[in-house]
Amino acid sequence: MIARVAFISMHTSPLRNPGEGDAGGMNVYLHELSTTMAAQNVAVDVFTRRDHLRLPETVTVAPGYRVHHLQAGPPCALPIEWQAPHLEEFSQAILERLEAGTARPDLVHSHYWLSGWAALEVKEKLGIPMANSFHTLGRVKDATRRADQSPTHPMRIATEETLISGADCVVASTPFEADDLMDHYGADPTKLCISPPGVNRTHFKPGDQATARRRLGLGAGPLALFVGRIQALKGPDVALAAVETARRRIPDLRLLVVGGPSGPEGKREMEALRAAASGLGQGAVRFYSPVPHDRLGDFYRAADVLVAPSRSESFGLAVAEAQACGLPVVAARRGGLMYVVEDGGSGRLVDGWDPDGYALAITEMLEDEELRAGMSARGVEWAQQYSWQATSERLLELYRSVLFRP
Secondary structure, eight states: OOOEEEEEOSSOOTTSOTTSTTOSHHHHHHHHHHHHHHHTTOEEEEEEEOOSTTOOSEEEEETTEEEEEEOOSSSSOOOHHHHGGGHHHHHHHHHHHHHTTSOOOSEEEEESHHHHHHHHHHHHHHTOOEEEEOSSOHHHHHHHOOTTSOOOOHHHHHHHHHHHHHSSEEEESSHHHHHHHHHHHOOOGGGEEEOOOOOOTTTSOOOOHHHHHHHHTOOSSOEEEEESOBSGGGOHHHHHHHHHHHTTTOTTOEEEEEOOBOSTTHHHHHHHHHHHHHTTOTTSEEEEOOOOGGGHHHHHHHOSEEEEOOSOOSSOHHHHHHHHTTOOEEEESSTTHHHHSOBTTTEEEESSSOHHHHHHHHHHHHHOHHHHHHHHHHHHHHHTTOOHHHHHHHHHHHHHHHHTOO
């Protein structure tokens, strides 16, 4: 049986709010999965880089679930591309922590390409199996990146290739991600496992829209919502431009943007977004800093439509959570979003990133109350397939198959 696993997440901690810096759906994934596994009597140690001097060495989040902050480079926030030179220090810190008394794991599961590099060293030194989840893939992002964005650094691509061949198994969130791994990297299909993330139904469930709006200080009128990190990859510029176009037919439509700048160009993206929003008039767009994950449910329940024009998504956790709250979705026909959204059922999928296509879908949804109500109900049903319990059980079965492989 599996008694203990080590999760490695160098660049971001599961204790961070999603939408804050480099924190996003992966943080939620790590926290929810660790919590669920610990409740199943599987101890989880998460190893992450110390990014603040005052962080304690170890935080016990719940019985059996601990987060370890390790020194690797200066104890401050660093862009992802600046963390790579500290990989060796991070790997050694993990091994030292394990040798100093943290119980030896049965398996190491890394998250993202940076963490995978460290996990390969742990696998080699301890002689234990290794699983890896990429969450995003460099070549897949490059295929649809915005024209003004730089391509992925060759080091990342080379590391992803090494991990795909060196890991005992590679976890894909959807069949579409598995296809990407095979098509763009030549991954061995026998090493791939498909395991979608889950939805926390304590926080994400239908509720009264008027009550949610009162809690957020919002009045009546149609509301579109964007939730995510402010970076070109997530398409907030497309969401805002789509709402601007939709306002020609629905003049009182407002947009809520929940998330903070992310990545080296995040601040520039936020400045551009705010400048564009100012052209829509006072009150048309309202910005919110990242909020604790358990508070996002009120935003989903308050809104009338979620706009998710991401250029690349391995899954799309915000979309799944929105649907669990009964919020219809307009999303890009790309990657994991094609798996999470039932096109024509729980929402609409739009080809490409022309704002006019999203504006048309938003307008149709908001002008047809019966259509929106049907999509709301179907979204709740559709999201029932995503459960952290099921995700945990699938992964534990995968771990057992790798650990006891002949």
